Amino acid sequence: MKNLKRSFSVVCEPPASRINQANDMALEGRHAEAVEIYRELARSGSTFPYLWINLGISLTMLERLEEAAEAFHEAVRRQPSFAQAWGNLGSVLARLGRFDGAALALRQAVELAPSDLGARLNLARALQNAGDLEAIPVAEIAVQMVPQSAEAWCVLGDARLAFGDDDGSLTAYDRARGLDPSCLDGSNNLGLAYFRNGQLEESMSFFEEAVMRRAGDADAWCELGISRLHAGDVPGAIEALRASVERNPSNEYAHSNLVLSHCYSDGHTADDIRDEAIVWAKVHAQTGFELPPVHVASRDKLRVGYLSADFHAHPAGYLYEAMFPHHDRSRFEVFAYSNKDYADDVTRRIAGSADEWKVISDHSDQELAELVRQDGIDVFVDLLGHTPGHRLKAFGLRPAPVQATWLGYFGTTGMPQIDFILADRYVLPERHESHFVERAARMPGCLYVFQPPKLAIEPGSLPARSNGFVTFGCFNNLSKITPEVVALWCQVLRALPDSRMVLNRWPLKSMRVREWYASMFRANGVDPSRIEFRATSGREEYFRSYHDVDLMLDSFPFGGGTTTSEALWMGVPVVSLSAERFVGRMTESILHTVGVPELLPTDASDFVRKALELAGDLPQLEAYRSSLREKTVGSPLCDLPSYTRDLESTFEWMWENRRR
Missing domain, CATH: 1.25.40.10 (Tetratricopeptide repeat domain)
Structure with missing residues (x-):
């Protein structure tokens, strides 16, 4: 927190010599000696108004922040109209991480001294750190007060970035850099703003x-x-x-x-x-501390707690929105712990379908673990693994008798405090169990379930008939599309010189990223002009992109999951090469569940053979086009009530086989 106000002024009243001596020491950086004199004067009953604020400043310079806060508290108690003392109190409380208290103190400073830019900027920073949206209007007033202040524009950019106004943050940072090109040196926020804007x-x-x-x-x-x-x-x-x-x-x-x-x-x-x-x-997560052993209550219902940061408009959020109402409330109670303040319509529907809804983004790991313990959760389910927003350290305190990881991350957490990983017989065969710290809890059917989008988009006709050539596609995250994946795809593309391929993911807006992938295809003997790089923005536009693809080629060793289900729903078959890891076997499980295991090759050479065979059989591709949606929707992959029953039976199995 910036702008700690200093006030080591010369005084001419008794005991002026001692006060001036302490002030001189402070100005020379001899703060420890100054503190002793200030405390001596305080004990003697000095009424010098700046005594307590000067004591607080010297204590702050010595990093004795708790004592500094006490001194500033005493300063404002003695003189409530002292704006500088309120401002310094707020700055110190912010450094101590007490942002709510800091914001209260800084509000007082701003009310007493409305023209103090530093206090207003510190207030915006404190509000931002406290998670209060008012940080943005406070910072906006600051830039209106002093539009030539690069610091004020930076603070406004930080506040907008913190609360999701990514475009607005870039605008503010551009104004700041125009005033002072070095104003963002040492800060990473401009890079974060570029990233969140898709740049x-x-x-x-x-x-x-x-x-x-x-x-x-x-x-x-x-x-x-x-x-x-x-x-x-x-x-x-x-x-x-x-x-x-x-x-x-x-x-x-x-x-x-x-x-x-x-x-x-x-x-x-x-x-x-x-x-x-x-x-x-x-x-x-190995703190050496766990909460005391759980007293297992005797009750008719199993209490399940789900923790996620994705309870909003997100592929996982759509699933939870659809699934929670299907839980059997005669056997289960559903608690949802959201590690995100943000809420949209999906969030509100999820919250309404849970028996208990709790936002825990401001809870420490200890506080979260104690809350879960107080709630009496029997089965605590991590939905994030090592993806952003996780709270694995809270699981490390073992707040629940059974702890599991499911769906959001497809690998081991590495944590012995998490007892189970939910799986099925395809994604986690017995020979792979040594890859996990957790025990495998295999569901009776597929680990995955797909909630078709509520969009009036039909699969359409086979594009190869009108184009006169076959178009392959992959809409997976680019992190899954490695040089090794491109090399295998290029074997298919070289064998069909007239064929094309579509890649569709938001980072492909970047010319640098497109050039990176173009160079991969070029290095493998395929002219990049045959590859269309797309970055569709809206959900409907994304699904319509499947109208331009005849056959999807999956990635490895990290294959598709949601994208595989989406392709099948749009009538596009997916050729997928399974790998020797959980994330490389998701499509295998989905294709077996839908009833099209013939799309699974045995090895890399069979992948090329199968892709070429299908590309040369347009009637077969048309048959898939006309039947895959019905086949997908009619399969267990889209049977949410049955899937929820399978999930519940797996929770009950975990409960019966828990660590005792």
């Missing part, structure tokens, strides 16, 4: 420059790694994330992203993924 090229360039200027900046390395992962540069992402973790081993967020990035890598095995996850757990 991946600018984001990567920003963070590449940042780590060149500040090689020790672990946060910049982390954000560079995340940007590279979204751009499909998995080795570059791992390199940057590893650099971040080396510079700040306590950064659990960077380390989780490193674990996640291993899942996409051809160069890392399932055992490598497990080992990195175990390291994460030992470094970040």
Whole structure:
């Protein structure tokens, strides 16, 4: 928190010599000696109005923040109209992480001194850190007061970024840099704003420059790694994330992203993924402390707690919205713990369908664990794994007698405190159990369920009939589309010189990302002009893109999941090569469930053979086009009530087989 006000002024009243002596010491940086004199004067009953604020300033300079806060509290108690004291109190409380209290103090400072820009900016910062949207209008008033203040525009940009106004944040940062090109030096927020605006090229360039200027900046390395992962540069992402973790081993967020990035890598095995996850757990979640053993209450219903940051308009959020109402309330109680303040219509419907809804984004891990314990949760379900927004450290305190991970992440958490990972016989065969710290809890049917979108879009006719050539496609995240994947696809494309391919993902808006992928195809003997790079924005536009594709080619070792289900619903078959890890077997499970296992090749050469065979059989592709939606919707993949019953029976099995 900036702008701590100093007031070491010369006085001419008794005992002026002692006060001036202390002030001189403070001005010379001899704060410890100054503190002793200020305290001596305080004990003697000095009425000098600046005594307590000067004491607070010296204590602040010594990093004795709790004592400083007490001194500033005394200053405002003695003189409630002292704006400077209120401002300094707010600054110190903010440094102590007490943002609500800081905001209250800084409001007083602003009311007493409305023209004090520093106090107003500190108020905006405190409100932002307290999660209060009022930070934005407070910062907007600041830039209206002093439109030539680069700092004020930076604070406005930070507030807008924090509350999701990504376009507005970039506008503010542009104004700030126009006034002072160096104003954002040392901050990563402009790079984050680029990333959230989908400007991946600018984001990567920003963070590449940042780590060149500040090689020790672990946060910049982390954000560079995340940007590279979204751009499909998995080795570059791992390199940057590893650099971040080396510079700040306590950064659990960077380390989780490193674990996640291993899942996409051809160069890392399932055992490598497990080992990195175990390291994460030992470094970040092995506190040596667990809550006391749970007293298992005797009641008729099993109480299940779901924790996620995706209870909103999100592929996972749509599923929870549809699934929660199907829970058998005669046997289960549903508690939902949301690790995100943001709410939309999907959020509100999910909240309404849960028996208890709790927003826990401002809870510490200890507070969250104690809340789950107080709620009497029997089965506590992590829906995030190592993806953003997770609260694995709270699970590490073992607040519930049964703890499991499901759906949001498809690998081991590395945590012995999580008892089970939900799976099925395809994604986690018995021979793969050594890849997991958790025990496998296999559902009777498919691990996945698909909720078809509420869009009036039919599969349409086979585009190859009107185009005169076959179009392949892949709409998976680019992080799944590695050079090894492109090399295999190019074997298919070279064998069919007239064929085309469509890739569709938002990072392809970036010219740099398109060039990166174009170079991969070019290196494998395929002219990049045959590849169409799309970045559809809306949900309806995205689904209409399937009208231009005859046959989907899946990625490996991290295959499709939601995108596979979407393609089948749109009548487009998916050829998928299974891998020896959970994330590489999701499409296998889906294709078996829908009843089209013939789309699964046995190895890479069979992948090429099968893709070419289908591309040369337009009647078969038309048969898939006309039948796959009905087949998909009529399969267990879309039978949400039955799926929920299977999930419940799995929870009951876990309860019966819990650690005792």
